[in-house]
Amino acid sequence: MFAAIGNFLYGVLEGINGVVQNYGVSIIIFTILMRLICLPFDYKSRKGMRKMSAVQPKIAALQKKYQNDPKKLQQKQAELMRKEGYNPLSGCLPLLLTWPLMIAMFAAMRSIANEQIARQTFAYLAGETDAIRPAEHFLWIKNIWMTDSPFTPIVPNMQSLQLLGQDVWQKAFGVLSEGQIEVLKELGITIDSFATKESTQAAVNVIMTKLGSLDVYQAAIEWVPGWKEIPILINTLRLYKQWNGLLILPVVAGVAQVLQTKYNPQMKEQQNVQPANGQGKGMGNFMKYFFPILSVYFCLSSNAGFALYWVTSTAVMWVQSIILTKVFEKQEAKKAETVNVEGSVK
Numbered sequence: 001m002f003a004a005i006g007n008f009l010y011g012v013l014e015g016i017n018g019v020v021q022n023y024g025v026s027i028i029i030f031t032i033l034m035r036l037i038c039l040p041f042d043y044k045s046r047k048g049m050r051k052m053s054a055v056q057p058k059i060a061a062l063q064k065k066y067q068n069d070p071k072k073l074q075q076k077q078a079e080l081m082r083k084e085g086y087n088p089l090s091g092c093l094p095l096l097l098t099w100p101l102m103i104a105m106f107a108a109m110r111s112i113a114n115e116q117i118a119r120q121t122f123a124y125l126a127g128e129t130d131a132i133r134p135a136e137h138f139l140w141i142k143n144i145w146m147t148d149s150p151f152t153p154i155v156p157n158m159q160s161l162q163l164l165g166q167d168v169w170q171k172a173f174g175v176l177s178e179g180q181i182e183v184l185k186e187l188g189i190t191i192d193s194f195a196t197k198e199s200t201q202a203a204v205n206v207i208m209t210k211l212g213s214l215d216v217y218q219a220a221i222e223w224v225p226g227w228k229e230i231p232i233l234i235n236t237l238r239l240y241k242q243w244n245g246l247l248i249l250p251v252v253a254g255v256a257q258v259l260q261t262k263y264n265p266q267m268k269e270q271q272n273v274q275p276a277n278g279q280g281k282g283m284g285n286f287m288k289y290f291f292p293i294l295s296v297y298f299c300l301s302s303n304a305g306f307a308l309y310w311v312t313s314t315a316v317m318w319v320q321s322i323i324l325t326k327v328f329e330k331q332e333a334k335k336a337e338t339v340n341v342e343g344s345v346k
Helices: 003-019 023-065 070-083 093-096 099-125 166-175 177-186 196-210 215-220 247-264 267-270 281-300 304-345
Strands: 230-232 233-235
Touching: 003 099, 003 233, 023 099, 023 304, 093 166, 099 177, 166 196, 166 215, 166 267, 166 281, 177 196, 247 281, 247 304, 281 304
Parallel strands: none
Antiparallel strands: 230 233
């Protein structure tokens, strides 16, 4: 199921790019489209969360009253839920239904990114001096398929190319021009070179060897001489001559997450549904600081296309949250007004 949805979303993103001719803009449009598809589920989840927020004080009162009688407490809570017409799963179940779509979307974006990286590699092997097409530039980012960072080159290094799978090389080879294919044939690389895992590994070895002898490729991954390597976990921090970005998207992702946690109406509602006995408050405070760090990490360890999706998705969800909050407030105000009018008539 995930594969089928992923392939469909892959086609959607490529279709959008076929119109706008820029992957950065395409990802923004694609992200907004995905958020609109998920909007009905977000609506149901938020509605359930607000209902729980309204019921929470009554649950707290029951917990205080029957704190020494767990069986009675459970009975009274069940009665309260039935009376209020509230299902505890209504806040989270709608969001869980969107997970298959989200997983498939991530898979589609990763598939496109890997395929484009392989295509850039083939372009270098075919003798092109600039393997990055105009559609892969976005504002300050020179290659949307690499990380938005001055510590990342504009093209993938050999270590990252080794991670590409057999299917990725096959797809990338299948869309090459006749001229590119002819040049690759001279290197002994054909579509049959990626027929099996063993032949694919042999072809990748040929690719690695050839890239090592290409001045244009080596210049693209050259780092500033004398720049001190600073070990960070298993990676090294290097400033590249042809850097790919300015760290803007990772920083914006972290800041946006901080602001969303502090000012997003949905976050306040989630805080209101914390257990009345205070359990979960410490976890809530932890997540408040953890999510921004996690956002920065994701954007630093992924390509700029994914980081652009992450930032766009955060912004769209924030706007949706503000709009939904206003909708719910109007609905609740209208309901309260109706109840007051009916009460006065009686």
